[in-house]
Amino acid sequence: MKKEIDVVGAIIIKDKKILCCQRGPGRALANLWEFPGGKIEENETKVQALKRELREELKITVSMVEETFDFTRYEYDFGFVNLTTFICYLESGEPQLTEHLQVKWLSPQELDSLEWAPADIPTVEKLKVTEIGEE
Numbered sequence: 001m002k003k004e005i006d007v008v009g010a011i012i013i014k015d016k017k018i019l020c021c022q023r024g025p026g027r028a029l030a031n032l033w034e035f036p037g038g039k040i041e042e043n044e045t046k047v048q049a050l051k052r053e054l055r056e057e058l059k060i061t062v063s064m065v066e067e068t069f070d071f072t073r074y075e076y077d078f079g080f081v082n083l084t085t086f087i088c089y090l091e092s093g094e095p096q097l098t099e100h101l102q103v104k105w106l107s108p109q110e111l112d113s114l115e116w117a118p119a120d121i122p123t124v125e126k127l128k129v130t131e132i133g134e135e
């Protein structure tokens with residue numbers, strides 16, 4: 001049976017742009033673009049997992065809408081990824097590259113210029129038809 005992998009991702013908004021992160025080489029989905037975040041650990045809520053991942057991998061803190069923006073499920077060769085995304089607003093810090101290759105701030109209409117991880121594509125489509133405002 002394939003693994004179930006529960007993942008949280010952050011749609012971080014600043015000046016009506018969204019933070020897009022390119023995965024590093026030598027790991028699953030290398031070089032594809034994603035919403036920053038990661039796997040939910042045991043005894044952690046999704047919100048806690050996301051705040052932890054953002055502190056660890058981008059050195060930022062965010063305020064977030066604690067209501068799911070989107071949920072997608074995608075079958076990769078290594079397992080099923082269940083991806084829950086949340087809208088977040090940058091509160092402090094500038095994103096630092098600790099494991100990503102690069103980051104870009106793009107408007108919803110510009111998101112298509114990147115090659116996204118397959119699980120993210122329905123969420124990217126949804127963002128293109130969503131009014132993203134300020135906090």
Ligand SMILES: Nc1nc2c([nH]c(=O)n2[C@H]2C[C@H](O)[C@@H](COP(=O)(O)OP(=O)(O)OP(=O)(O)O)O2)c(=O)[nH]1
Nearest residue numbers: 007009028029034035036037038039081117119120
């Ligand atoms: N973080 C993140 N992962 C995503 C997205 N879309 C998508 O398919 N994934 C996949 C890639 C990975 O297989 C899995 C998340 O694992 P990860 O490697 O980013 O998370 P992690 O830091 O907790 O894991 P690890 O490397 O420590 O094992 O979900 C996304 O938008 N954001």
